[in-house]
Amino acid sequence: MRQEFLKIQITYGNDMIKEITVRNYLPYMDPGQTDDEILSGLKGKQKYISPKYFYDAVGSELFEEITRLEEYYPTRVEKEILSGLLDMIRINLRNLNIVELGSGDPSKITLLLNQIPERLLNTINYFPVDICEAEIIKSVDILSESFPLQTITGIVADFNYQLHLLPQQGTRMFCFFGSTIGNFTMKDAENFMRQLAKIMNPGDCLLIGMDMVKDIDIIERAYNDSRGITAAFNLNILNVINKTAGTDFDSRDFEHLAFFNPQRNCIEMHLKALRDVEISLKNGFDTIKISKGQTIHTENSHKFSYDQIKQLCAWGGFSRYTICHDRKGWFSMVYALK
Numbered sequence: 001m002r003q004e005f006l007k008i009q010i011t012y013g014n015d016m017i018k019e020i021t022v023r024n025y026l027p028y029m030d031p032g033q034t035d036d037e038i039l040s041g042l043k044g045k046q047k048y049i050s051p052k053y054f055y056d057a058v059g060s061e062l063f064e065e066i067t068r069l070e071e072y073y074p075t076r077v078e079k080e081i082l083s084g085l086l087d088m089i090r091i092n093l094r095n096l097n098i099v100e101l102g103s104g105d106p107s108k109i110t111l112l113l114n115q116i117p118e119r120l121l122n123t124i125n126y127f128p129v130d131i132c133e134a135e136i137i138k139s140v141d142i143l144s145e146s147f148p149l150q151t152i153t154g155i156v157a158d159f160n161y162q163l164h165l166l167p168q169q170g171t172r173m174f175c176f177f178g179s180t181i182g183n184f185t186m187k188d189a190e191n192f193m194r195q196l197a198k199i200m201n202p203g204d205c206l207l208i209g210m211d212m213v214k215d216i217d218i219i220e221r222a223y224n225d226s227r228g229i230t231a232a233f234n235l236n237i238l239n240v241i242n243k244t245a246g247t248d249f250d251s252r253d254f255e256h257l258a259f260f261n262p263q264r265n266c267i268e269m270h271l272k273a274l275r276d277v278e279i280s281l282k283n284g285f286d287t288i289k290i291s292k293g294q295t296i297h298t299e300n301s302h303k304f305s306y307d308q309i310k311q312l313c314a315w316g317g318f319s320r321y322t323i324c325h326d327r328k329g330w331f332s333m334v335y336a337l338k
């Protein structure tokens with residue numbers, strides 16, 4: 001087993017050295033399981049790749065670029081809500097352990113930390129959790145410069161499988177921003193909330209961002225931006241799969257497709273084959289055939305109703321919750337207390 005607990009030294013141009021703490025739990029994932037997950041998704045009739053594979057270093061950068069697009073409203077609106085959140089809801093911040101799932105870049109937690117006085121900040125421990133190690137290192141580096149927190153410990157993990165490895169200490173606030181919960185099918189969202197219910201203790205709380213149902217044109221525009229950044233983000237998943245599972249996809253054989261599915265209230269992203277392709281696998285024996293026009297489903301992005309928020313909170317065993325939303329009701333931040 002590779003070393004899980006690391007101190008990483010960051011060296012700056014002029015010999016300055018800084019040490020940050022990162023725990024990497026990905027080596028605890030069974031590599032066979034990862035390959036099986038990818039291959040079984042590719043072998044089925046409707047081909048599927050889990051959206052967690054978007055986020056290598058390149059994909060994480062592309063996603064950050066998406067969040068700055070005019071057409072991509074979710075991040076903008078969520079940030080609006082976050083930047084005034086602590087005036088609207090009362091959270092007991094002293095000695096809090098903040099665990100942010102799928103943290104990505106530190107801009108969202110920064111908005112929250114900006115509202116907390118220094119005398120409280122230095123009682124708070126912060127744990128960003130992400131599947132992308134490069135993102136975690138960058139985040140811990142940036143935040144440790146900006147805020148006098150008690151500790152910052154980066155955690156590289158797959159929260160689909162490794163919730164039980166998250167910090168157990170003290171009172172915790174789990175943050176799950178960006179409507180990442182929308183990536184799950186409703187069944188998986190139910191499982192996820194039930195898992196959370198198991199690992200959370202009385203006094204712990206959850207702060208979860210959800211993108212709401214709205215005009216379809218607005219939603220579809222957010223996933224078909226005019227600069228093609230979302231297309232590049234979608235296509236990059238094939239490079240990640242090549243690295244992870246040893247396939248030989250050529251992203252030039254596919255095009256980006258994103259549309260709203262009104263039955264399930266979700267955006268579906270696919271990669272559509274522009275020609276017949278045959279993908280070879282690491283073992284050299286098997287191949288996967290994809291015919292022209294066939295798609296690989298890469299992401300669901302559910303949009304929520306207030307009834308669904310209520311349902312999710314019930315699955316999570318939350319007795320009390322508060323919903324904060326923007327004026328137009330485009331995005332909700334739910335604060336739920338165990």
Ligand code: AVJ
Pocket residue numbers: 066074178179180182183222223230299300301
């Ligand atoms: C990070 C999963 C919330 O679903 O809107 C952005 C990812 N995909 N554009 C989303 C994404 C295409 C994003 N989440």
